[in-house]
Amino acid sequence: MSYLVEMKGIEKRFPGVHALKSVQFSLKPGEVHALMGENGAGKSTLMKIMSGIYARDGGEMFVDGNPVTPDSPRAAQDLGIGIIHQELSLMNDLTAAQNVLIGREPRRSFGRLDEAALNKKTAEIFASLQLAMDPRTQVSTQTIARQQLIEIAKALSYNPRVLIMDEPTAALNDAEIAELFKVIERLKADGVGIVYISHRMDEIKRIADRVTILRDGAYIDTVDAADTPLSKIIQLMVGREVTQNAPVFPDTSQSPVALEVRNLSRGKDVRDVSFDVRKGEILGFAGLMGAGRTEVARIIFGADPRDAGEILVGGQPVNIRTPHAAVDAGIGYLSEDRKHFGLAVDMTVRANIAMANMDQFTNRAGVLDEAAMKRIAVKYIERLGIRTPSDMQDVRLLSGGNQQKVVIAKWLLRDCDVLIFDEPTRGIDVGAKSEIYALLEDLAAQGRAIIVISSELPEVMRLSHRIAVMCEGRLTGILPGGANTTQEDIMELATQRESALVGAEETR
Amino acid sequence: MTSTTTTVNTPRSTLARIIAAGTHQRVLAFASLIVLLIGFSIASPNFMQASNMIAILQATSVNGVLAVAVTLVIITGGIDLSVGTMMTFCAVITGVVLTYAGMPLLLGVVAAIATGALAGSLSGTFVAKMKIPPFIATLGMMLILKGLSLVISGTRPIYFNDTPGFSEISRGSLIGNLIPALPIPNGVLILFIVAALTAYILNRTVLGRYCFALGSNEESVRLSGVNTDRWKIAIYALAGAIVGIAGLLIASRLNSAQPALGLGYELEAIAAVVIGGTSLSGGRGSILGSLIGALIMAVLTNGLRVLSVAQEWQTVVTGAIIILAVYADMMRRKKSN
Numbered sequence: 137m138s139y140l141v142e143m144k145g146i147e148k149r150f151p152g153v154h155a156l157k158s159v160q161f162s163l164k165p166g167e168v169h170a171l172m173g174e175n176g177a178g179k180s181t182l183m184k185i186m187s188g189i190y191a192r193d194g195g196e197m198f199v200d201g202n203p204v205t206p207d208s209p210r211a212a213q214d215l216g217i218g219i220i221h222q223e224l225s226l227m228n229d230l231t232a233a234q235n236v237l238i239g240r241e242p243r244r245s246f247g248r249l250d251e252a253a254l255n256k257k258t259a260e261i262f263a264s265l266q267l268a269m270d271p272r273t274q275v276s277t278q279t280i281a282r283q284q285l286i287e288i289a290k291a292l293s294y295n296p297r298v299l300i301m302d303e304p305t306a307a308l309n310d311a312e313i314a315e316l317f318k319v320i321e322r323l324k325a326d327g328v329g330i331v332y333i334s335h336r337m338d339e340i341k342r343i344a345d346r347v348t349i350l351r352d353g354a355y356i357d358t359v360d361a362a363d364t365p366l367s368k369i370i371q372l373m374v375g376r377e378v379t380q381n382a383p384v385f386p387d388t389s390q391s392p393v394a395l396e397v398r399n400l401s402r403g404k405d406v407r408d409v410s411f412d413v414r415k416g417e418i419l420g421f422a423g424l425m426g427a428g429r430t431e432v433a434r435i436i437f438g439a440d441p442r443d444a445g446e447i448l449v450g451g452q453p454v455n456i457r458t459p460h461a462a463v464d465a466g467i468g469y470l471s472e473d474r475k476h477f478g479l480a481v482d483m484t485v486r487a488n489i490a491m492a493n494m495d496q497f498t499n500r501a502g503v504l505d506e507a508a509m510k511r512i513a514v515k516y517i518e519r520l521g522i523r524t525p526s527d528m529q530d531v532r533l534l535s536g537g538n539q540q541k542v543v544i545a546k547w548l549l550r551d552c553d554v555l556i557f558d559e560p561t562r563g564i565d566v567g568a569k570s571e572i573y574a575l576l577e578d579l580a581a582q583g584r585a586i587i588v589i590s591s592e593l594p595e596v597m598r599l600s601h602r603i604a605v606m607c608e609g610r611l612t613g614i615l616p617g618g619a620n621t622t623q624e625d626i627m628e629l630a631t632q633r634e635s636a637l638v639g640a641e642e643t644r
Numbered sequence: 645m646t647s648t649t650t651t652v653n654t655p656r657s658t659l660a661r662i663i664a665a666g667t668h669q670r671v672l673a674f675a676s677l678i679v680l681l682i683g684f685s686i687a688s689p690n691f692m693q694a695s696n697m698i699a700i701l702q703a704t705s706v707n708g709v710l711a712v713a714v715t716l717v718i719i720t721g722g723i724d725l726s727v728g729t730m731m732t733f734c735a736v737i738t739g740v741v742l743t744y745a746g747m748p749l750l751l752g753v754v755a756a757i758a759t760g761a762l763a764g765s766l767s768g769t770f771v772a773k774m775k776i777p778p779f780i781a782t783l784g785m786m787l788i789l790k791g792l793s794l795v796i797s798g799t800r801p802i803y804f805n806d807t808p809g810f811s812e813i814s815r816g817s818l819i820g821n822l823i824p825a826l827p828i829p830n831g832v833l834i835l836f837i838v839a840a841l842t843a844y845i846l847n848r849t850v851l852g853r854y855c856f857a858l859g860s861n862e863e864s865v866r867l868s869g870v871n872t873d874r875w876k877i878a879i880y881a882l883a884g885a886i887v888g889i890a891g892l893l894i895a896s897r898l899n900s901a902q903p904a905l906g907l908g909y910e911l912e913a914i915a916a917v918v919i920g921g922t923s924l925s926g927g928r929g930s931i932l933g934s935l936i937g938a939l940i941m942a943v944l945t946n947g948l949r950v951l952s953v954a955q956e957w958q959t960v961v962t963g964a965i966i967i968l969a970v971y972a973d974m975m976r977r978k979k980s981n
Contacts, residue, residue: 189867221867226861226864238868239865239869248849290868
């Protein structure tokens with residue numbers, strides 16, 4: 137059997153971490169080979185070695201049976217290996233064409249650019265992707281999904297025989313994912329080998345031919361995607377059985393209302409949204425990207441102004457104009473982007489937990505009480521099961537799941553009655569996810585009102601006592617949680633566009 | 645050319661695109677310039693006279709050339725604090741070549757530009773290879789070059805009395821010789837030529853493309869297989885060469901290389917760039933904007949002087965304009981989002 141790429145006994149060490157321990161991997165032409173594992177398992181590291189970004193410390197790599205050592209992204213590209221990175225790595229201020237052909241601009245004499253040829257070449261690549269986009273479009277004006285497609289066009293412009301996709305669907309909605317999969321099918325038919333990294337289990341079944349599982353930097357197994365059940369793959373990933381009991385929801389219909397929102401509006405993003413959350417209840421928010429869920433949360437939290445609407449906390453109208461006022465009213469918001477908005481990643485766990493509550497730890501002269509901060513930090517590390525060597529560890533060194541717990545600890549300390557979680561498990565691996573779920577359920581059981589915004593339907597359905605669905609800025613319905621609601625029910629509401637709604641009203 | 649065979653669905657002329665690209669950025673600065681000109685003309689009949697307009701342009705030339713140089717670096721997401729003392733250093737080296745060594749004028753010109761390019765590539769190396777933040781690297785260069793200027797010149801000015809024609813570089817008027825009604829000094833002509841050439845490089849060449857790309861997302865450029873270090877050094881070197889031209893202009897205008905001069909010019913240049921709408925975080929900016937920025941500063945200084953406002957107050961007004969300009973730009977950007 138001939139492999140396009142073969143890697144054997146790959147070793148990689150970073151200071152203090154043995155990132156890859158004798159890992160093997162192989163890729164055939166025209167196959168989609170999924171690379172699975174929890175965060176920190178070594179998937180991205182392995183692919184960065186394949187694509188010349190990292191140098192390996194040991195092991196062998198072959199392309200078409202010939203030993204190779206790509207020592208730069210350029211060298212890997214010359215071997216026909218392209219990579220689409222997890223984080224979008226486009227230059228926002230440049231046009232689509234300028235991005236696609238960066239480093240290989242058609243030139244005329246004296247380093248002058250041939251902009252016409254640049255746009256023409258890019259237009260051809262877009263055409264082959266069946267992507268309708270003007271090559272001169274500035275990247276920053278495009279949606280995340282369209283930017284992803286530009287990224288793919290960029291990778292394809294090298295005519296790769298191997299294409300590595302690191303979480304390509306993380307920011308895409310279902311329709312966009314379907315589009316992406318069509319592109320992948322076409323590439324497969326052309327004999328391109330595709331390495332596919334994803335946390336979404338359902339995708340693996342849909343497109344992968346083989347699956348290789350890594351755990352803690354070690355190679356575990358390579359299995360056939362078609363005849364291996366997902367539960368088996370998950371078990372190989374986490375090294376233990378992950379039980380998925382049918383959730384049991386408490387009856388909160390008689391509990392007092394903690395937060396009520398009436399007729400909230402802001403431009404086109406949020407249109408006349410009304411709902412309530414009761415104490416002890418978890419209200420899920422489902423919808424496609426850009427449906428307005430985060431916008432609703434930000435308005436409630438006072439991060440964005442509103443055009444109209446009322447917010448009542450515990451039955452009392454409150455005038456929330458700033459996040460500060462929201463916190464005083466007992467509302468906490470945990471942003472979807474932890475690193476940018478939720479954490480000071482270069483500071484310690486202790487400092488981060490204390491951050492939002494400094495008054496509690498300072499005396500009148502403004503001097504910090506480190507002993508008190510330590511006490512509280514240690515208490516929350518234990519209570520939430522934050523895995524950290526000490527409270528003085530820098531947050532950036534923790535895994536995604538543990539970072540999220542630090543954010544949660546920070547807000548618990550504020551003693552908020554209403555907590556809004558925006559994509560609480562984004563970028564968090566399977567094992568840590570169930571811990572976060574348990575934590576959210578725990579918080580609800582203590583009588584707090586919880587709002588969870590999530591783009592992963594299984595997550596919303598697993599957690600929510602009730603499910604609010606949004607589409608194009610409108611709240612299109614609130615469904616009961618539990619087994620009676622199906623993914624199809626939610627998707628129907630999530631895609632209920634305005635025209636359809638008008639039609640429905642007319643027939644009434 | 646067969647450029648029309650693309651699937652582009654909104655055909656526009658190249659010229660239209662050049663004008664449209666980043667226009668909104670400059671419109672504000674340009675409008676402010678017009679408002680200032682009209683305001684000062686109404687306030688004082690002496691302002692709108694040809695001789696005064698030429699004085700404004702002459703006063704813009706050095707700061708304008710420096711602003712053009714700094715624009716390149718700022719678009720990459722960097723900053724260059726050394727352009728003021730680098731300008732002086734280039735002037736001093738020119739003095740050494742022309743006055744001490746008695747070389748011909750052309751060699752002095754080459755020396756100034758080469759010195760600037762060399763000093764710039766040194767800054768670029770600190771930034772690109774040694775990964776020193778541009779602020780620190782060029783702060784160091786600023787002091788090094790200031791010190792070297794004083795050492796080389798023995799802290800005394802070097803006069804160019806022995807080099808016939810040197811003062812013509814800035815003060816003569818080629819245009820005036822051809823069209824006596826339009827006595828525009830060479831310094832101004834040089835500013836516009838430098839600006840036009842640099843704008844071309846920025847918008848039409850690989851080097852320019854990488855200026856924007858580096859400022860937009862450096863890691864991404866690197867991962868695309870581009871030798872980012874080399875290009876960064878080249879960009880700083882080009883900026884340095886342009887600073888060398890500024891060195892010639894100021895030396896010619898003063899007919900001497902003044903080694904103690906230079907400090908403070910870098911801030912004026914950065915101010916012009918910022919007023920012109922170039923983003924300090926990189927990735928966005930234009931030469932035309934910086935040119936307008938430099939003109940606004942010169943018009944302000946001149947206009948306030950014509951109105952007999954004390955010089956101390958002129959500085960206060962300039963500071964306020966910088967803050968207003970950046971605030972207005974941010975407001976506009978917020979709205980457009």
